[in-house]
Amino acid sequence: MGPKPAFIAIALAMAAPASADFDAEAFPPYERCALCHGLFGVSANARFPNLAGQEPIYIENQVRAFLSGDRHNDGGQMSSIVTELKPEEIAVVVEWFSTQDPPAPAPQGNAEGRALYEARNCGTCHDAETPYLGVPHLAAQHAGYLVKQMRDFRDGTRGTHLGCLPHGPMMPADDSEIAAIAAYLASVPRP
Numbered sequence: 001m002g003p004k005p006a007f008i009a010i011a012l013a014m015a016a017p018a019s020a021d022f023d024a025e026a027f028p029p030y031e032r033c034a035l036c037h038g039l040f041g042v043s044a045n046a047r048f049p050n051l052a053g054q055e056p057i058y059i060e061n062q063v064r065a066f067l068s069g070d071r072h073n074d075g076g077q078m079s080s081i082v083t084e085l086k087p088e089e090i091a092v093v094v095e096w097f098s099t100q101d102p103p104a105p106a107p108q109g110n111a112e113g114r115a116l117y118e119a120r121n122c123g124t125c126h127d128a129e130t131p132y133l134g135v136p137h138l139a140a141q142h143a144g145y146l147v148k149q150m151r152d153f154r155d156g157t158r159g160t161h162l163g164c165l166p167h168g169p170m171m172p173a174d175d176s177e178i179a180a181i182a183a184y185l186a187s188v189p190r191p
Contacts, residue, residue, distance in 0.1 A: 028092065029085055029089035029092050030092065030093045032084055041054070041096075041097040041100040042103040046144030049141060050141055052102055053103070053191070054098055055134065056094045056098035059097055060090060060091075060094045063082050063094070064090075066079050067079075067082050070159075102137075103140045104140065105139065105189045106186035107187065109188065110184055116184075122170070125165075138188075140185075140186065140190035141186060143185070146186065150178045154172075155168075
C-alpha cells in the first residue's frame with residue numbers, strides 16, 4: 001500500500017520554500033532607532049543618549065547632521081542608520097522620542113559637579129527652565145555619554161553646530177572635573 005494522501009500533502013508542504021509575510025515597512029521608523037536608544041527613548045547603555053523628552057529641534061538637527069556628514073560617532077553607526085530613514089520619516093522619529101516621558105535621573109549627583117557646571121555658565125543655554133531653541137537637555141542624560149561628548153568637544157573631535165558657541169574651550173582640561181559635571185547632570189530631573 002502506498003503513502004497516504006495526507007502524508008504526501010504534509011511532506012510537500014514541508015519541502016516547499018517558506019514565504020514570509022514580514023514587511024519591514026509596516027513597522028514605525030523609530031523602531032530602527034530603538035535598538036540603541038530604547039523604544040521609549042531611554043537607552044540601556046551609556047554609549048547611547050537618552051532621547052526621551054529631548055528637544056525636538058535638537059533631535060532633528062542631529063539626525064540631519066549625521067545625514068550630511070557634519071557629525072560622526074564611533075564607527076559610523078548613526079551615519080549608517082539615518083540613511084535608512086526616508087525624509088518624511090524623520091519627523092515621525094523626532095515626534096516619537098521628543099514626546100516620550102523623560103528618563104529618570106540618576107540617584108545622586110555631587111556638589112562639586114554642580115559648582116563646576118555653574119562656574120562655566122553651562123546653564124545659560126542648557127538649563128531646563130530656559131533652553132534655547134535646538135539646544136539639548138543635558139539633565140537625566142547618561143553620565144558616560146556626557147563624559148564622552150565633553151571630552152570630544154574639548155579634544156576637537158566634535159564640533160558645535162548652528163551658530164552655537166564653540167564648546168571646546170568651555171570644557172575642563174581635567175577629566176575628573178568632566179566626570180563630576182556629568183554625574184551632576186545625570187542626577188538632575190529632565191522637564
